[in-house]
Amino acid sequence: MLGLGADLLWADMNRLLAFLFHQGVLDEQFLQLQQLQDETSPNFVSEVVNIYFHESEKLLRNLRGLLMEKEFSDYKKMGIHLNQLMGSSSSIGAKRVTNVCLAFRAATDHSNRSGCLRALEMLEHEYCYLKNKLHELFQIEQQRALAAGVRYPVQNN
């Protein structure tokens, strides 16, 4: 069997991915991540991404906390958080989040509080978007995985 009966779900997934790529939400790093997924680690991508989400949420929370402090904002600390976020984002190929992080970091470098706030909002927005989309993707993938298992038990000619 040459796998001619390619899944609709595959198509769906590819389309979604293509869409995300087109929007610049993701870059090829994500593809590489996907390539890392194989039989030995079937849920590699989702694991990584879940870790990413976990970490990022923590970081975002910290960032917001830092920024919301009335008088003083620890820009240095924020920079460190941002670096982390940027690193992990670029690792999973979340391009837009990375870009926003860059802007954010620039704002922290200039101690620009309002810029920071704006960047934080944007960052949160981007992050949410990414999260939603990736969740969607994983859902499809899950379905696909299930469907692949469900459909056509291999027929022997």
Place this chain on the structure above:
Amino acid sequence: MSVNKRISGSNGRLQPSMKSWKVNEPLNGSNSPHRTTWRRKPLLLLIVFGVIIASFGLFLSFKNSEYLMSKEKEAACEESSRILLQRYNISRKQLHALASLFSGSDQIFSNCIDERRLQMLLNSGIACNPQLVCCPENQELQKKHRCFADTVEPIEQCPILEDYVRTRIQLSFPFKKYVLLASHSLLSSNLVDFLFCGKNMLQSWELHVSAIMDYTSSLNLVKEYWWVLVGIIISCNLSGFCLLRIQKQKLVEGHQVGHQKQLRDLSRNPLKSVGTWRKWSLAIFLSLGILFSIWLFCDLYTDFKQTREEMLTNMCDERARMLQDQFNVSMNHVHALAVLVSTFHHGKHPSAIDQHNLGVPVLLQKIFGEYTETTAFERPLTSGVAYAKKVLHSDRAEFEKQHGWTIKKMETENEALVQDCIPEKLDPAPIQDEYAPVIFAQETVSHIVSIDMMSGKEDRENILRARATGKGVLTSPFKLLKSNHLGVVLTFAVYNSNVPADATPKQRIEATVGYLGASYDVRSLVDKLLHQLASKQIIVVNVYDTTNASAPITMYGTDVADTGLLRINSLDFGDPLRKHEMHCRFKQRPPLPWKAINYSVGIFLIVLLIGYIYYVAIKRIEKVEDDTQKMAELKVRAEAADVAKSQFLATVSHEIRTPMNGVLGMLQMLMDTELDENQMDYAQTAHKSGKDLISVINEVLDQAKIEARKLELEAVAFDPHAILEEVLSLFSGKAKEKGIELAVYASNEVPKVVIGDPKRFWQIITNLVGNSLKFTHDKGHVFVSIHLANEVKNPLHSMDAVLREGLELDHDLSDNTYNTLSGFAVGNRWKSWANFKKLNSMDLMEEPELIQLLVTVEDTGIGIPIDAQSRIFTPFMQADSSTSRTYGGTGIGLSISKCLVELMRGEIGFVSEPGTGSTFTFTATFRKGETTSLDAKWQNFSTFDSQLQGLRALVVDRRKIRAEVTRYYLQRLGMSVDVMSSLKSACSCLTGSSNMRVSKQFAMILIDKDAWDKESSTLYSIKKQKKNGINGDRINFPKVFLLATHLSPNECDELKKNGVIDDILMKPFWLSVLVCSYRESLGIEKRQINRKKVSKLGNLLLQKRILVVDDNAVNRKVAEGVLQKYGATVTCVEGGRAALQMLKPPHNFDACFMDLQMPEMDGFEVTRQIRILENDVNEKIACGEASAEMFGDIFYWHIPILAMTADVTQASNEECKKCGMDGYVSKPFEEEQLYTAMARFFKPSSYVEAECLRFSTMASLAMEADLECNYLTRISCLGEAMLLRLV
């Protein structure tokens, strides 16, 4: 930012209310403006019609009044003309009388008398002239009135008269002097008189004219008012309509605004304000209308009154003037007579009258009588004239003697005698100073001869005054003798000599010789006069003598009831002492001013009518508003409900779908475990049901999406052929289960790439195919074909084979099959698109970018009952309720398909015969696409496998359609295909081609099983040929495949054993199967694993222990994943200290990946510390301080540390080197980079090791797989490689 947000928030709060204002206003507008306008239109028409009629009527009435006015004028004109004529006649008669006088007097009198008479007569004649001259002047002033043209004519006869007079004058030239004198003396007074009269007339005409002007101006005014009224009405209506329209527009706008807000802000305030505004306007309009009508009434009434007054004034003036004129004329005549009589005395002594001896008095009496009788017409008002002689008492006796009678007293005590008035019966006059006995009298008053005029009180006074003034003197009215009518007596004194004009009264008295009296019978006089005038019935005329202002004496007329208007004209009868007045009044009281009443009432009614209409409209609008509001509320509620429903559906569907996936997955896993038969059955049923549920939910979601118009089509390049294949692959299992032949076909003209929504396209086809499969049992086929829509229009000979076959469904009588895929009858596909509007009238050529595909799904199922065919596309409607019981499904699929097709700007239709099958056809419009625009995935399908590219195949099939389908499949593989209808011809073809060059030879023969069964005789020849082929060139002989739909394994074996067939292909064949079979038959290995690079890196890293140091969990995980993929054993630590711990020699890591940016201790620092540690150890070993065993038998510790960094700049690279790192990799790992970096550290030996390991695994695999050549070759390859390395 937060500030902004707040502002926007407040904006958000404000806007809805503002919107709602806007929204509510339209809501106030009628929801059904059309109906309202239609209902209003008749009313409007009615109003307009009424207004037109009313204005027309008004105009007419004004016209009429004008006409009446002109009539009146005409009457007046006629009257005056008549008067003129009369005058003219009078003067003519006068002339006649003069002439007769001449003739009489010539014989008797001397010249002097003649002179006198002539002078007098000429005076009167000339007096006539100015009058006549005057009149044309007046007439010229009134030239515009045509009626006067008539009067001008008789007046033009005047010159004749003048001429006559002139000739007379010329004839008696000596009298010229007198004439001139007379004309001088009398002309002026008469002229003035008549000029005055002319002026009067002029004034009256001016009055008329001004009245007319008034009327016209008032007419204009009224007209203007009407226009204003009409304008108001129209503007009202217009504004009403405009309002409606605006409201409608706003309503439309309003619809676009969120309804939630509407509901929230549906307050009635603006509505009420609008309503009250309307009511106010109605009230204002009504009050204005009423005021206007009242004003109109007043205006018209005053007009009416004025007109009446003017009329009265005019008539009264006219009468007074006439009376005065007539009276004056008479007076003049009497005066003339007096002058004439005085001539008897002039220059003679004793006067002619006193010459008794000659018998003259008798003669004179006779002449006087005759003359007065003949000239009586000149004094139409006098009942008679008489001459009384002045007799002094001293002369009485002589006088009595002379005349033979005594002077008698006028008044008697006996009233009865007065009545009779017989002079003989009267008493002789008492002795007085002087007497005035009447000596001459006109025939009519001959009874007063010998009566002493001085004896009457009135007459006496009169005589005394007359002789003192020398002018005509009037008595106050008294009852005349005999006639007993009320009358006045005019008395002139006759002087015996010429009395100078400035003579004193005494002189005059002395010069008096007699008195000429004329009695005027006022009643008959006025009667006569009034009879001459028009409209005498209308007015009542009273003439009073008002000399004694406190006790006016009625001269004429009766006392009548006061009828309101009264006009008093003073009359001048030539006696300055006497004052006379004429009182005119209408006979009747003024009639009600009907015109004013009518108009004002009419307008009032119109206003009321309009008001009523407006009121009704307001009511209606209010009702409609209320309704609209209710509707809007309901609508909002309904929409909210709809939204809620959709949301509920979506949520529920989603909520169900997610766990269902879990259920399905678990079930699948459950089925993979060891289950007994029952359990398996349960699990499968559950699984199937779950799947059905999922599909239903998906469909419901789709439907909801479509209903909400949220479904948007994508525009992606895709390959329709690939879609067909997907469909085929999806349903092949099911079709096979049911024993139905499933086939797809696309015509040559269908392009490789189109741009559209493949998913939805696929969905439609799947829906249709799914339905077809569902309703087809055990026999027949389901056939999907795609054509270009334009192909339908191609001429028959160039038409696609499948389409053509559809046209000519010839029935093969030999075995009772049809020329269809499975031989069963099908619906005529041509009919299924018979109703397509676009297809039949299609001109897609106008948009060359577009392409329309015609997809047909044909089955041999149970068909659709004819009565159900009309509602087949309605959601949740299946052919009948039993269908869902029998076949399941929601019946939503077709409706979704229809929606989708419509979204794709296509049409869907079907033809179905119960028992025969259904054929569904739809069209869908796509854009043309470039092949390069396909994504990799689709590319994958189209350039499938080059293995079969360019090969040539022979298809042997009796049924053309089936052959075409097969050909299509093979062509998809890049093969060129010949089609033969029978094995026999195929054989001959084969033998013919075997001699040809290799490229032209057939690579395979595909024989349909039907043909196979039919022509088993030819089997032998094939067999033989094949054997020949084997003997000759085995490879080049075409492979023979049998095509079958379903065969039992036994049959398969049997056929294979036959030796003729290389393999059996089960339909529907997928490309993959075909390729596989062909390859197998050729002996080509199935697949090559193409993972060279991976294996390279894998080799490098295989079994390596690698430490990853990164504080970022994600990065850690990714790095771990990457490295693990290449076979490395990865340990992760998250901080520098842990890394130091781990890398403290002795350790067994082969490499370390170090993140540079870490919180407490960054990568450089860690590396430095590691290096320090290592150096320590190395030094120790080198110095022998520590044995190598202590540190794991390694003499020189240097772990490769690679920096992981996101920004690989030269600076950081330098720093890396400086602090003892061996290299760096960019953080998102790149395979190539990783490989090059790693290759530097890992020796080839490890690679060989890995290869060896691979070898062993491969070998074991091969052994397991019965030494398949594929694996063997790989093993050999590996072995070779290993050998190479080892060497």
